[in-house]
Amino acid sequence: MTLTVLLVTFAVLLLIGMPISFCLALSSLAAIFFLDLSPLVVLQRIFAGVNVFALIAIPFFIYSGEIMLHGGASERMVRFARALVGHWRGGLGQVNVLTSLLFGGISGSAIAGVSAVGGVLIPKMKEQGYDADYAVNVTVSASTLGLMIPPSHNMIIYAIAAGGGVSVGTLFLGGILPGFVTAALLMVAAYAVARKRGYATTAFEGWAMIGHSFLAATPGLLMILIIVGGIRLGIFTPTEASAIAVVYGLAIGFWVYRELGIRSFWKITSNATRTVASVLFLIAAASAFGWVLAVSDAPAAVAEFMSSVTDNKIVALLMINAALLILGAVMDMAPLIIIATPIFLPIAQHFGMDPHQFGVMLIMNLGVGLITPPVGTALFVGCAVGETKMEAIMRTIWPFYLAHLGAILLVTFVPGFTLWIPELLS
Amino acid sequence: MTDVPNDPTEPKPPARAPGPVGRLLNGAAAVTQFFCTALMVVMTVIISWQIFGRFILNDTPKWSEQLAGVLMVYLTLLGGAIAVKEGRHIALTYFRDRFPVKVREATWVICHLLVLGFGLVMLVYGVKMAQLVQAWTIPTLGVSTSVNYWPFPVSGALIAAFSAQALVRAWSNTP
Numbered sequence: 001m002t003l004t005v006l007l008v009t010f011a012v013l014l015l016i017g018m019p020i021s022f023c024l025a026l027s028s029l030a031a032i033f034f035l036d037l038s039p040l041v042v043l044q045r046i047f048a049g050v051n052v053f054a055l056i057a058i059p060f061f062i063y064s065g066e067i068m069l070h071g072g073a074s075e076r077m078v079r080f081a082r083a084l085v086g087h088w089r090g091g092l093g094q095v096n097v098l099t100s101l102l103f104g105g106i107s108g109s110a111i112a113g114v115s116a117v118g119g120v121l122i123p124k125m126k127e128q129g130y131d132a133d134y135a136v137n138v139t140v141s142a143s144t145l146g147l148m149i150p151p152s153h154n155m156i157i158y159a160i161a162a163g164g165g166v167s168v169g170t171l172f173l174g175g176i177l178p179g180f181v182t183a184a185l186l187m188v189a190a191y192a193v194a195r196k197r198g199y200a201t202t203a204f205e206g207w208a209m210i211g212h213s214f215l216a217a218t219p220g221l222l223m224i225l226i227i228v229g230g231i232r233l234g235i236f237t238p239t240e241a242s243a244i245a246v247v248y249g250l251a252i253g254f255w256v257y258r259e260l261g262i263r264s265f266w267k268i269t270s271n272a273t274r275t276v277a278s279v280l281f282l283i284a285a286a287s288a289f290g291w292v293l294a295v296s297d298a299p300a301a302v303a304e305f306m307s308s309v310t311d312n313k314i315v316a317l318l319m320i321n322a323a324l325l326i327l328g329a330v331m332d333m334a335p336l337i338i339i340a341t342p343i344f345l346p347i348a349q350h351f352g353m354d355p356h357q358f359g360v361m362l363i364m365n366l367g368v369g370l371i372t373p374p375v376g377t378a379l380f381v382g383c384a385v386g387e388t389k390m391e392a393i394m395r396t397i398w399p400f401y402l403a404h405l406g407a408i409l410l411v412t413f414v415p416g417f418t419l420w421i422p423e424l425l426s
Numbered sequence: 427m428t429d430v431p432n433d434p435t436e437p438k439p440p441a442r443a444p445g446p447v448g449r450l451l452n453g454a455a456a457v458t459q460f461f462c463t464a465l466m467v468v469m470t471v472i473i474s475w476q477i478f479g480r481f482i483l484n485d486t487p488k489w490s491e492q493l494a495g496v497l498m499v500y501l502t503l504l505g506g507a508i509a510v511k512e513g514r515h516i517a518l519t520y521f522r523d524r525f526p527v528k529v530r531e532a533t534w535v536i537c538h539l540l541v542l543g544f545g546l547v548m549l550v551y552g553v554k555m556a557q558l559v560q561a562w563t564i565p566t567l568g569v570s571t572s573v574n575y576w577p578f579p580v581s582g583a584l585i586a587a588f589s590a591q592a593l594v595r596a597w598s599n600t601p
Contacts, residue, residue, distance in 0.1 A: 016521075016533035016536065016537060017517050017518065017519050017534070018517060021506070022515065022537075022541050025544055026540055026544055029547065039547050040551050040555055043551055043575070044555070046578075047574060047575065047578075050502045052495070055495075056491075059498065060470070239491075240480075243474055243476075244477065246470050270462075273463050274512075274514065276466070277501060277506050277509055278509050281502055281505065281506035284503075284506075375520075
């Protein structure tokens with residue numbers, strides 16, 4: 001009954017356009033009233049939800065992403081990717097995917113990826129005769145790659161939500177191969193569509209250009225290595241690594257690329273704070289919501305429902321994927337990780353899935369939600385940057401969805417995709 | 427997610443200059459945003475100091491994590507209030523945009539009233555919470571545990587005020 005109050009309040013508020021964070025907070029409050037508890041409980045859960053030391057890595061990774069974005073790293077990565085794959089069929093589409101893979105890792109945010117990579121490449125693609133829908137399709141579908149490539153702050157949220165037994169280092173490494181596989185599938189899709197539409201190709205720029213642009217992009221790429229290596233080797237904690245990423249990014253922006261000044265530093269910090277506050281506020285509200293779900297035995301109810309439908313591993317995992325895709329389409333990522341993990345992780349583990357593998361699968365599914373209406377935040381930003389209508393995008397994006405779904409299925413059913421690299425480096 | 431444009435269905439603010447209360451609220455938002463940005467810098471310094479202490483001084487400070495954690499709560503709640511003012515909290519507007527205009531306006535008002543109400547809950551119960559734990563001390567910081575809960579009433583008051591401001595603006599705009 002509490003569960004009904006919670007979910008109905010939530011659904012009604014969501015439907016009438018209440019911001020998601022307040023949908024979560026207000027429906028939790030309604031359920032608390034129904035349980036005859038004091039609203040103090042909600043405030044306590046909100047406090048406990050954010051006052052987690054491991055969470056401090058999130059503001060820092062968002063901050064360092066913002067620094068890299070405006071500190072000169074993104075243009076240099078576009079340049080490097082262009083030298084590498086610009087001459088392939090669908091050239092700038094391929095460049096787009098590769099840049100998202102490289103840059104997305106650093107920024108860790110699909111939305112930042114769309115505005116950073118798309119802002120540079122979508123106008124350029126249109127200029128060179130690519131259709132606007134193709135440019136936006138490639139940009140938004142590649143933007144979620146950053147969620148899989150370390151350092152991804154969403155993986156940290158998952159590690160916290162999953163509790164003990166999940167290591168951030170393993171999770172970070174586990175996302176790398178799925179990220180590359182998704183990128184490869186997206187490149188195939190970009191190639192196929194480009195071929196069908198007969199887009200022209202450009203000449204290879206030569207190895208010298210590759211070497212030159214690689215050197216220019218190295219400081220940015222090195223950051224990923226420092227963070228992943230440092231965490232993996234146990235030199236520093238993920239939180240310390242995230243602070244190092246900020247200091248490193250500032251050092252590069254100020255002294256290597258020389259594109260930062262004190263004014264732009266303050267503006268970047270202020271921008272980053274805005275994103276950080278939105279994400280953390282959602283996490284805070286979601287932890288109140290998650291608490292009510294837990295006390296009303298929702299995870300057990302879902303598990304019971306699933307076991308009444310099937311005891312087949314393949315069917316069960318497909319059902320979890322479908323549920324995550326649907327939830328991801330109507331809700332934002334960070335709160336969903338907190339809410340969905342305690343519900344679905346035990347079921348997946350019951351079928352023998354490794355929690356790291358589940359985490360990567362969860363994030364890939366919710367990533368597709370970011371590029372799917374009605375709450376496709378990255379999709380909307382892409383449409384805005386490309387000055388296109390969402391309807392036009394939705395008609396032609398399906399090859400890219402197929403690429404994502406293919407990658408999700410591989411990660412779901414082949415544990416090695418996630419676990420091979422962490423085992424190799426253990 | 428901060429890049430989502432403001433909802434175009436929201437009533438436009440009136441063209442006339444803000445009154446004294448409006449100016450006060452805009453000022454409060456600017457000061458709060460400045461404080462949040464400064465918090466971010468301070469948090470970076472704190473954790474950098476922790477790393478420096480651990481590697482160079484061989485003495486890991488015990489207060490750093492605790493303090494950064496508390497500051498993060500401040501950043502979340504105060505920054506969340508700013509996001510209310512700037513209309514940056516993500517919402518699902520797909521369905522609302524398809525409602526008839528009258529219904530859409532009504533839901534807009536209901537949403538703002540509810541957010542205002544939640545702000546008041548945060549204000550009242552935040553003060554209660556802070557008073558409840560007044561006597562306790564955070565061991566590593568040596569200050570009262572109530573510092574954990576002070577951002578609640580402050581953020582709640584700001585959220586309520588900003589929602590009220592949006593409502594008043596929308597009200598005075600309609601002829």
